[in-house]
Amino acid sequence: MNPVSQKLMRAWAGMGPGFLPFADAATPDVPLGRLLRLSLFQVSVGMALVLIVGTLNRVMIVELGVPAFVVAVMISLPVLYAPFRTLVGFRSDTHRSALGWKRVPFIWMGTLLQFGGLAIMPFALLVLSGGGNAAAWPSWIGPACAGLAFLLVGAGLHTIQTAGLALATDLVPPESQPNVVGLMYVMLLLGTVVSALIFGWLLSDYTPGRLIQAIQGSAVATLVLNVVALWKQETRRPPRNAGAVQAQPRPRFKDAWRAFIAGDRAVRRLAAIVLGTMAFTMQDVLLEPYGGQVLGMSVGQTTLLTATLASGGLLGFWFASRILTRGTDPFRLAVAAVFLGIPAFGLVIAAGPLLSLPLFVSGVFLLGLGSGMFSHGTLTASMSLAPRDQVGLALGAWGAAQATAAGVGVALGGIIRDIVATLASRDVFGNALSGPATGYTAVYFIEIALLVVTVLVMAPLIGDRRNVSFAGS
Amino acid sequence: MDDPNKVWPTGLTVGESEELHRNIIQGTQIFGMIAALAHLLAYIYSPWLK
Missing domain, CATH: 1.20.1250.20 (MFS general substrate transporter like domains)
Incomplete structure (x- = not known):
């Protein structure tokens, strides 16, 4: 490891535990406040969904003049990632972590993917529509980057939701699960409705600058909401004998899926x-x-x-x-x-x-x-x-x-x-x-x-x- | 406090702090790539807002 990395590592270790995202204790009762905070990941998912299916659908066709079939292809791209939720769930079940985390790394990675997709999306859409100076560049750049942006958002939101729901299931006792499911759905709906209203208000007076602000604002909101949601939520279960665990062969998805289906x-x-x-x-x-x-x-x-x-x-x-x-x-x-x-x-x-x-x-x-x-x-x-x-x-x-x-x-x-x-x-x-x-x-x-x-x-x-x-x- | 493998006050082991560090580095790399691509697209659309 290089000297800079070593110095940084020492800095993480030197921070008080209050500044690191670890749950304080594994309590059997999860208070409502903590559950409400966890359910914020559903708000970010709802926001991304309404942006893709509702707001951008309209903006691309009406304001940017993108052909309807291109819009249809772009909007359907996130669905392509949906079947991979099973794989994400399996990987989070079998994740090997010295820190003893199973879900947090996936929620974090999903957050980065969704953030990344939303961060490049407005520019990709503007280039896709051939606006500004885009006509001077090869025509494939717009569709390729817009496609990448939609794929990233899709991959992000499906990963966040899968790992987030698994974390919620890990945290609450079985008798509270119906209430948690209700809460998760209500927060998803809330995220969808409130974001639709905010996007509608922001883009009522459309300019390319407004589009960039609205979508990149939602990228920042994704990061903030999900970090708040996962902070100190997952109980750490570090492996007793990390060396022996690392040496074991990884369980295969095929075997786990067969066992699940059977x-x-x-x-x-x-x-x-x-x-x-x-x-x-x-x-x-x-x-x-x-x-x-x-x-x-x-x-x-x-x-x-x-x-x-x-x-x-x-x-x-x-x-x-x-x-x-x-x-x-x-x-x-x-x-x-x-x-x-x-x-x-x-x-x-x-x-x-x-x-x-x-x-x-x-x-x-x-x-x-x-x-x-x-x-x-x-x-x-x-x-x-x-x-x-x-x-x-x-x-x-x-x-x-x-x-x-x-x-x-x-x-x-x-x-x-x-x-x-x-x-x-x-x-x-x-x-x-x-x-x-x-x-x-x-x-x-x-x-x-x-x-x-x-x-x-x-x-x-x-x-x-x-x-x-x-x-x- | 008597575990020589752990560094206080966090109580993280070397392996744990390495994993934390790896995530931070990976996150920074992804963030950097996203920023570079977003800047490239912004440049294609409007070269430095000219």
Whole structure:
């Protein structure tokens, strides 16, 4: 080691423990303040998600004039990283650290990746749009750097969320897990809503300088939020005999994955999560245009739909936390959520021909409620069923299934609507179905079918006492 | 306090402080690369704001 490094090392060792990010003690009770602080990582994830899917989607198309298909490719890049959440979870389970950390190094690395992506993103987007002096440079630089920025943000947010949820599971006793899941979801929603409002306000008077300030501001916010979130959270468990541990062969992902899949109907659980999540997300980008095109709602009214969906979700998280802490089977709750989803889509479909706004809004609210309860139930089940040495892998698998299904679901919803709408406008389904509602209705019917399949896949999972890890305690 | 491997007041061992140091160095390297790329892109867009 060179002399400068040695000097710096001595400086770390010379600092008081109060200035280093280690948890003071392993207490069985984690106070709410500490949990609230930990949940700040979800705020940073929500902020990155809304920036990519909402704000930049619009800015790239409207203000920067980037072709829609390039925007679609860029926005879908973060989803590509979602399946790797399983690997991140596994690596954090088996991480070898002299400091005795498993999750903190991953949250830190994820934070750096998200920070890096957001730091280069505004310049990459400006170059991508061919603005300023960019035309004098090779044209591949813009798309390549913008793609890299989106990939970095995707890799960062998936890593942060996987390791962060695993850390939350490590910290709290099983009977508190439903409440922690509720808190994590509420913070994600809060991060999404508050950031959307702030980005909207910052970019209402768009200039390239404002874009740089807004996105790079979110990069700094990521760093601050996540450092505050992870500070002194993880209990250090340094290996007793570091030399012997280092000499052992590393566990292989393939073996760990096989063991995970072989145990406790894991494939059925993951399939149910994929199907249910797709069923609850395919309409995500279709509700607002459906309201506008079919029901004649104004832009302001359709924006309120997002608020309706969010309040349904919040009520769902609250209700799920309340009944799951009483020992209800989380899969029973998830199936109940699916049964709420079926009439919700029925209301949304019926609102079209009846031109009824109250029916539509009630349907959207029920959808939010069902979706919130379903997400809560499946995450709580994944937490309580996770083997103690595979918490990261189990939550990584949940996250991979859920995030990939959501990404694919939203894309499929849009594609199916477009195809069916084009066919309907050519009178393929007859004159009665040639209106604008047909494309949307087709997607909603597919979602109802997916919900029915989800119930069939999930039903055998209900009633297993292991679903409630603290049952009888 | 009697463990010669540990350095007080943090109580970190040599291995632990090495790991901490490695993370700091790695973080600085990543930060440096990000800053360099961001500056290059800023230069491509508007050469030193001219």
